[in-house]
Amino acid sequence: MAQAEESASDGAGAVALDALSPAQWGQRAWDLLEKVRARAPLVQCITNFVSMDLMANTLLAAGASPAMVHSLHEIDDFTPQADALCVNIGTLSDGWVPSMRAAAAAAFRAGRPWVLDPVAVSASEFRMEACLGLMALRPTVIRGNPSEIIALSSASRVQGSKGADSSHESLDAVESAKSLAQRSGAIVAVSGATDFITNGQQVIAAHNGVAMMQKITATGCTVTALIAAFVAVEPSAALEATAYALSIFGLAGELGFKMAKGPASLRMHMIDSLHSLHEQIVVSGANISLVS
Ligand SMILES: Nc1ncnc2c1ncn2[C@@H]1O[C@H](COP(=O)(O)OP(=O)(O)OP(=O)(O)O)[C@@H](O)[C@H]1O
């Protein structure tokens, strides 16, 4: 076991992140992927119809165990058995909101991490209200694109607001992410060319990925579920675990891109690359740094 991993298991805050070399970041990312493969965490996903296939196959390729379970009738029995929960509002409809709320509350009661993906949160009052209600149930991590994080951050500052504009600077999103993290108590991750992950004080950057990943629908939804799997096996270090999930997913995208002819084959090669990641390629390929 790497020295860095020993420190990580002491819990969040036990490690001086500013002292880590690029290779140590990579080593810690690999150690956590190995843990996911060894423990195969069961991840319950209440997610949009578009994302289900890619999400389930990506979780499997990472070594986790996906379950797309969303009926309200199954929450009491199923959610306490899951190692983590992923809630995604992408194709939200009336009937699903009670399931999402019940599952989030059950996960929280059971002491399991749960992760929120606020897809297109500013598109309607319905989505925004659902998201703000879910945020009150204490998500462990919130992951969105810059527009979503800025909208959620500004709406949670003044409840009832419709959110923000559609085009944003990444620095604006980082400040919104920090303020959202401080107010919600969640780790907040903003995805993009560089992914930023914050607990409201520290900010980690994960630089892996290729732009073509945006041409595959639900890559963002999918990396949110991968975050749930990573946090499930390292719940006391959710900030780092979130960064490693984003970096590993981006690295799989980079490797897949070398074999791809376009978005459809990138989707396939990305899953294959994630499945066959090994220590040397993760240690040298994960590109993570501490911003502040
Ligand atoms: N310009 C880019 N360069 C490299 N990687 C990127 C870029 N944009 C996004 N990514 C990566 O693509 C994945 C999806 O991020 P994105 O911000 O597109 O999510 P999203 O908008 O929520 O997607 P969706 O709603 O379709 O699921 C992330 O892993 C992110 O790191």
Ligand SMILES: Cc1ncsc1CCO
């Ligand atoms: C295309 C689409 N529509 C609702 S959810 C979704 C997947 C990307 O978020």
Ligand SMILES: [Mg+2]
């Ligand atoms: Mg999204």
